[in-house]
Amino acid sequence: xxxxxxxxxxxxxxxxxxxxxxxxxxxxxxxxxxxxxxxxxxxxxxxxxxxxxxxxxxxxxxxxxxxxxxxxxxxxxxxxxxxxxxxxxxxxxxxxxxxxxxxxxxxxxxxxxxxxxxxxxxxxxxxxxxxxxxxxxxxxxxxxxxxxxxxxxxxxxxxxxxxxxxxxxxxxxx
Numbered sequence: 125x126x127x128x129x130x131x132x133x134x135x136x137x138x139x140x141x142x143x144x145x146x147x148x149x150x151x152x153x154x155x156x157x158x159x160x161x162x163x164x165x166x167x168x169x170x171x172x173x174x175x176x177x178x179x180x181x182x183x184x185x186x187x188x189x190x191x192x193x194x195x196x197x198x199x200x201x202x203x204x205x206x207x208x209x210x211x212x213x214x215x216x217x218x219x220x221x222x223x224x225x226x227x228x229x230x231x232x233x234x235x236x237x238x239x240x241x242x243x244x245x246x247x248x249x250x251x252x253x254x255x256x257x258x259x260x261x262x263x264x265x266x267x268x269x270x271x272x273x274x275x276x277x278x279x280x281x282x283x284x285x286x287x288x289x290x291x292x293x294x295x296x297x298x
Contacts, residue, residue: 128234129243133187136230141183143226145176148219151211171205178202183223186250195257203258207265217258223251
């Protein structure tokens with residue numbers, strides 16, 4: 125990342141993270157969004173705290189690294205929550221792309237410089253890469269949820285058949 129964008133992001137980081145968090149919170153129902161934005165205490169509001177901390181870490185990685193393991197450590201908790209809440213894949217991951225909107229709104233003056241605009245385009249490519257990583261995490265989470273659900277259904281059915289005397293659990297010796 126070029127020095128211009130890096131410097132501006134460092135100066136405006138707290139504003140960018142706050143606005144990104146606000147847009148992310150808006151992907152929830154209105155009452156939930158208000159709660160998430162009003163209380164970021166990790167214990168009173170674990171979803172809000174997890175999301176805010178994750179976004180800070182993701183922005184750091186976009187600026188300085190793109191280490192897949194570190195990105196996953198920040199992205200996984202956010203996506204895991206959204207997957208468990210039955211967000212569609214697009215709704216679960218769209219919050220990442222909203223960072224582009226936040227950047228454009230907060231960097232309007234800087235975007236008049238064509239070299240800065242080129243830096244931003246390169247940065248936005250990393251945001252796209254992050255979104256694809258989020259989609260992969262979402263699909264893994266949903267697959268695990270479906271697997272757990274299928275196992276639970278199978279076990280409930282087995283226990284019901286067993287109680288009805290339709291099957292018996294016997295261990296057969298080879």
